[in-house]
Amino acid sequence: DAKTTQPTSMDCAEGRAANLPCNHSTISGNEYVYWYRQIHSQGPQYIIHGLKNNETNEMASLIITEDRKSSTLILPHATLRDTAVYYCIVRPGYSGGSNYKLTFGKGTLLTVNP
Amino acid sequence: DTEVTQTPKHLVMGMTNKKSLKCEQHMGHRAMYWYKQKAKKPPELMFVYSYEKLSINESVPSRFSPECPNSSLLNLHLHALQPEDSALYLCASSLRDRAEKLFFGSGTQLSVL
Numbered sequence: 001d002a003k004t005t006q007p008t009s010m011d012c013a014e015g016r017a018a019n020l021p022c023n024h025s026t027i028s029g030n031e032y033v034y035w036y037r038q039i040h041s042q043g044p045q046y047i048i049h050g051l052k053n054n055e056t057n058e059m060a061s062l063i064i065t066e067d068r069k070s071s072t073l074i075l076p077h078a079t080l081r082d083t084a085v086y087y088c089i090v091r092p093g094y095s096g097g098s099n100y101k102l103t104f105g106k107g108t109l110l111t112v113n114p
Numbered sequence: 115d116t117e118v119t120q121t122p123k124h125l126v127m128g129m130t131n132k133k134s135l136k137c138e139q140h141m142g143h144r145a146m147y148w149y150k151q152k153a154k155k156p157p158e159l160m161f162v163y164s165y166e167k168l169s170i171n172e173s174v175p176s177r178f179s180p181e182c183p184n185s186s187l188l189n190l191h192l193h194a195l196q197p198e199d200s201a202l203y204l205c206a207s208s209l210r211d212r213a214e215k216l217f218f219g220s221g222t223q224l225s226v227l
Contacts, residue, residue: 036216043118043204043218044157087156091213100213101170102147104156 004088009109012082018075020108022088025069030093033064034102035073037084044087044104047073051093078112085109120205120219128227129195135222137188137205145211146188148180149204151221157204163188164211195226 005023012018024033034049048055048062050071055062061074075082087107092100118139127133137146144165149157162170163182177199179191188205202223206216 038157041220043206043220044216045218046215049215085156094212100211101159101162102213102216103159106156 004090004105006086006088006105006108008106009111012075012078012110012112014080014112014114015077018078018082018110018112020073020075020086020088020110021070022072023070024088024090027068027090028092029068032091032093033062033071034089034091035060035062036087036089036104037082038087038107039081039084047086049091078110080112080114083110083112118205118207118217118219120203120222122222123220124223124225126225126227127192127195129197131195132191132193134192135190135203135205135224137190137207137219138186139207139217140186141207141209141217142185143207143209143217144185145208145213146182147206147208147216148188148190149206149218151202151204153201161190162211162213169211192224195224197226200224200226 032049032051035047036044038044048060050062064071085107087104121136146163148160151157159172160174161180166182177194181189202221204221206218208216
C-alpha cells in the first residue's frame, strides 16, 4: 500500500477553514484516499474518501491533485469539537479476494483554538 | 442504528485471568475488525473477519483468540496476557470485506496487572 506523509500537528482558529495536507506520492491508479479522525477517547470516525475527483459531504471536502500525489482535507468552518487526530489513508481498489486492510499512519493532531 | 457497541468499556485483569471483549453491530455489516491502540499511537490491525470467517490475522500472539459467533457479534478472548498488552482495543465493522467505510466502537480500555 502507498505510504502517506502528514504534518504532526496543526492549529486552526475556531470558525476558520482547516486545511489538512497529505502526501501520497507512490499512490497507484486504483488506490483510494480515505480520511478518518479520532477524537480523544473515542474510536476513529470515517470522514470522506475519493479516487480522482474532488469530493464533498456534510463533514468535509476532499481535494485531490491532478497527479494524485497529494490531497487536502478541508473542514470549512472548524469548531472546538473538530479537535482530533486526522488520519489520511491510502487503500487499494477492489480486485477480488477479501484481504483488504485499513492501515493507519501517525496522523495530524488538529487543535482548534477559541 | 449506526452503532458499534463494545463491552466492557474498561477492564482490569491479572496475567493469569481469562476474560473476553465483546463487540456488536446491527447494521447488517459482513466484515468485522479488531484493532489495538497504544497510548499516543495509531490503531494497529489485529484481525479481520469476513462473512464470519477469519480472513486476516496480523501475526497476533495466541493469547488473543478472536471469535465470530454470528454476523452481528465479535468476541476477543484474552488469556495469560502481559502488562504490555495494556491498550485500547477497538472493534469496527464495514458493509463488505473491502475495508471501505469502517464504523468503530468506542473501545475497551484494558489494563493488565
